[in-house]
Amino acid sequence: MSQDDDGCLGRDTEALARVRAIFEPKSVAVVGASQRKGSVGLAVFKNLLDGGFSGVIYPVNNRAHSVCGVRAYPSLTAIDDQVDLAVIIVPAAQVTKVAREAGEKGVKGLIVITAGFREIGQAGLMMEEELKAVCQAYSMSLVGPNCLGVINTDPNFSLNASFARRPPLPGNIGFISQSGALCTAVLDYAARKSVGFSKFISVGNKADIDELALLRYLHDDPNTKVIMMYVEDLRHGFEFIDEVREITGGDNPTPIVAVKSGRTAAGAAAVSSHTGSLAGSEAIYDALFLQSGIYRAQTISHLFDYAIAFATQPLPRSNRVAIITNAGGPGIIATDITVNVGLTLAKFSPETTEILKSSLPPTANIHNPVDVIGDAGVDRYRAAFEAVLKDENVDGVIFILTPQSMTDIYATAQIIPPLAKKSGKPVLTSFMGELDVRDAIDFLERHHLPHYHFPEMAARALGAMYKHFQWISRQHLPELTVSPDREQARRLIGEALAAGKKYLGEVEGTRILAAYGFPMLPARLAKSAEEAAGAVRELGRCVFKIVSPQIVHKSDLGGVRIGIESEDEARAAYEDILRVVGKNAPQAEIEGVLVQKMAEKGVEVILGINRYKVFGPLLMFGLGGIFVEIFKDVSFRLAPIRHNAARRMIRSTKAYPMLSGARGGEPCDTDEVERCLILLSALATENPEIAELDINPLIVHPQGQGCSVADCRILLDPDRGR
């Protein structure tokens, strides 16, 4: 966005200005520009020169008087003019010195292409920290080190500050990549498909400017309609979610599609040997993307498939798809994937059916998928396409053509762009084959109709668009208000830490959860058989559990008795527990026996917290027992969460029907589980000392009857949080 655009100055933040310093310079110095064939210094300088940069380019080289015919300077300081951006290609050991000169010179942005920093280990990491410190001292923005560079195709700048082999076409896709090499392959692939980019950034080691800063900038960029991202690691947690959900789902949303590699353990190992970055667990990234509204692609080719659709087509307003084909098989394949990705086949209006009936031969299929039959010429395709586009029951069209002997391939392609545009509905095409359909595909791509080799990919891309539509049009549940006794909880945690405790069992855990307002079962700690009897008299039917800091698996050691109803039973059970545990775990210090009112019946679920570096607390929900252990049927979100997320956590588990009463059972009180998840989120966010927490089980009673925490444990980390 150019700086004289009045309307934008107001919302121009310092953060955006820092990224602008990289993408929107009026003068660029290339430190390490070179004439040596095959050198990166030559490649970068030539790209800038040939790219038609709108400002001034200064090669800096202390051994040459000129580079490619342009007067060279021995150093940055020797340039007798303002330099906005410096691209640095000198050896790693000299980079910091050059950065300092740049700072002195008043340069606002640096792109450090040079490799040999944190990715090579400890020595490199130290150099990178030094470079970072210099940039901070002079308030310079920094892209890299260890990157391919950046490209801005905006004709006001035409900046190609990269050593990419092939410049991109201008277009409306912003691309952010953590792999420089992937950038070159992507540019090459995109050129073939007539896909254009607004901005193209290789982030390298992300010493300063990273994905989040770039997403903000691209969201603000009127030339960028969709963002493609290749990610190996991210270094923000909730801050990322909080900002990116506004980018993808707030006013004027920008869809983001991303591939995150290093999914498997082996892949993650490859990541860390590659960039030295810590690979986050899959669950964290899935939660992060889900909560940010980023659509996660499984492969690079899907990333392209989706981005091209978003870049060129309007979003579908609902999920009803019409398929037009001149061959049954591909229509069936498209139907299969259409349904699998959450779309449905549109049911045509009687008018549409009538038009199709009158314009197609009797052997054609006038229902969806519309089969215009192998010998269809342009007219039949046009009639069908026009009819389904007009139908109010159709939200998007997949247009399939197979080259048959009577097919007029090119002329059929020509009818699509004007009709598609007029309709305001997304149209995705698949002209199957390679050679015979080549010209028609080129025509479609030139006219911004997304084309896919196989119809299943078109269906998948339309599915991604619909998911984005669902995201931007989602309803927000009214937030639940909770009022935890934060002071009491902090006091309890402080006392435990002061006493040197890390592991808190049920007695102390219960107090902390009670302070936050979780539904606890009434309980008494009995230190004698008589106290146990008194507790049973007071509470009614109870469960007895041994309390000892050394004992985690209470049942395994004979430390649990259930269904104690009378005072006599209570005395006997107390003595018996102490005797058995004393035999099984003679070393354990026994604090007493917890006498807890037995919960009413219900469905057992598990709630949990796990805290991670960078990302903060990850919340877990799942149904108890085998559901978690065998089916791994759990859902995760990064805290804090809101009401929507709490509900989705519960409903996205496969076992949700067990709670909803769908299987003929009584519906359970899932409202109360939602409230517990909100409490859990608050507890995790407000108490950084809680490293892990398990509520296992939370018993969910029938609707309206609430839940009961039946057991819990907490692991504290004294080093965190202060």
Place this chain on the structure above:
Amino acid sequence: MSQDDDGCLGRDTEALARVRAIFEPKSVAVVGASQRKGSVGLAVFKNLLDGGFSGVIYPVNNRAHSVCGVRAYPSLTAIDDQVDLAVIIVPAAQVTKVAREAGEKGVKGLIVITAGFREIGQAGLMMEEELKAVCQAYSMSLVGPNCLGVINTDPNFSLNASFARRPPLPGNIGFISQSGALCTAVLDYAARKSVGFSKFISVGNKADIDELALLRYLHDDPNTKVIMMYVEDLRHGFEFIDEVREITGGDNPTPIVAVKSGRTAAGAAAVSSHTGSLAGSEAIYDALFLQSGIYRAQTISHLFDYAIAFATQPLPRSNRVAIITNAGGPGIIATDITVNVGLTLAKFSPETTEILKSSLPPTANIHNPVDVIGDAGVDRYRAAFEAVLKDENVDGVIFILTPQSMTDIYATAQIIPPLAKKSGKPVLTSFMGELDVRDAIDFLERHHLPHYHFPEMAARALGAMYKHFQWISRQHLPELTVSPDREQARRLIGEALAAGKKYLGEVEGTRILAAYGFPMLPARLAKSAEEAAGAVRELGRCVFKIVSPQIVHKSDLGGVRIGIESEDEARAAYEDILRVVGKNAPQAEIEGVLVQKMAEKGVEVILGINRYKVFGPLLMFGLGGIFVEIFKDVSFRLAPIRHNAARRMIRSTKAYPMLSGARGGEPCDTDEVERCLILLSALATENPEIAELDINPLIVHPQGQGCSVADCRILLDPDRGR
């Protein structure tokens, strides 16, 4: 296979000869050959003529003296020479007449291209039946009707009897397609990728020659190395499995990869409106492919990806993969998919690691995935490639290149074919991008190195090859011998049918299962309180269940009591059940109360039979209760099964750890469950009157202690089986 190949005459069957009549003619007549531009009659005739057919071609046209300069004949009978094959393009109404003439003339094979038969409904179906009858009467083979035709690239024939727009290159892939239009797209796509075909068949309506006949023929064809198949429906069940498992996994195995469309209900609806074929359920086709050793591809592009790998590369001998790349990101992506498809990253030998260390720069990754770094030239790639190919711990290589400024793309491609060939190991390549890498990709494809745009697809293809290797090298468990009392079972079924019964409850079901040797719990049918007491005295702890032909859900009506131990309890329970059921279901005829010994504890599983048209009985296995109902965690096989399949059925369920004792519990007697599945298979196969059968639950006791059938029900269909 040419007919003078002595070695083959012995195993030449009549079935093969019937397909040969289509593919290997010495003379072909084209009935409906035409000079009209854009007509199918012209397209077919030109394809035959231009294709260099090795025999004689006769155009038949009753209104032209010649077609494309070739003397035409007014009818088949007017040809004064032997005609082996007739390609028929005349209007549907005339096809049967022409077929009859062909029969009289002594023609051996027909290809009916004309559409308008069963795919258009009842009238068409009748014409198709008539056509079929004519072919049978004259012993003519028939491909079609409603097809694109067939192609045989064998230079001894060079037969292109199709109206495909583009002839295929010769090669070693056999392609069978149930969609003619898809054929043309596939040919076009293949041409671009330098993929060649041995035989190419559009099967159309499959009135005579179908996939099974073609698979036999292609398996026998020395020019065919792999078979690609696009299927909408199949019309054989166990016969298909029985023969195809020999093709894919017997001597000289031929891999088969297939796409079956119509996966979803909507897709299946599209199938039936398209070809009028009955869509089978997904579970049946999954079982059919699995048991046949056919690798099922999810999409057409995957079908290609896999077939190209099989066609050009040797199979991996195990699953240890080396990845070589000049860029980290693509290496990570390949690693992720490699692991997801069941392969592992090879651990290199010390020698390999040493070579990599000495030939690569210090910043390179010398572990798997090997990263030769962005500035790698040919030498570095060669050193790494040679080293990993030689390593005994490597079974296959994925070779990735991204075009970077210093990359010598073409020269790097050139090193691959000779080294790959020498190694005897599969090598799959991914030169990423489009334009810059185009020449290198063409080089690789010309030299039969499979190439994939993105490395994840290479990994997926290698995974498919490994799956096939596992299939052909699988161990066969010794078969279990069972000796059911077949006569007794048949007598019981016969009696039930004679009495007009369709639904057999526990009492009769138990007798039939007992005859087959299932482990039944001892039980007595009590018709009075006193008989019930006597049964309990005899059997010990029992469960009581009401017996009535009108009552299926016994518990729901109060018809079940468990844990009856004494004679008094027995008398009371008997009276109570009769009273409660009498109130809840006053209309039900009560036959008595089944007094059944209570089973020892164990894990509950479900065994079932469902019989389908065409495919016969489908067997089901799953863990009881929620596992089946919520997680659909069941496995299916078409009967009959052998020991291997019985074991896989059990072990492929997600809940298998519940049985194996992996969760700390006691291992269950899965050997006995395997035996029960074999019994179930025999029962299903030998008694076609059994339409449905449920054993729910079968209680599986600890290892060595067997199983107990605790309940069962059978549905008979008197119209089947005779």
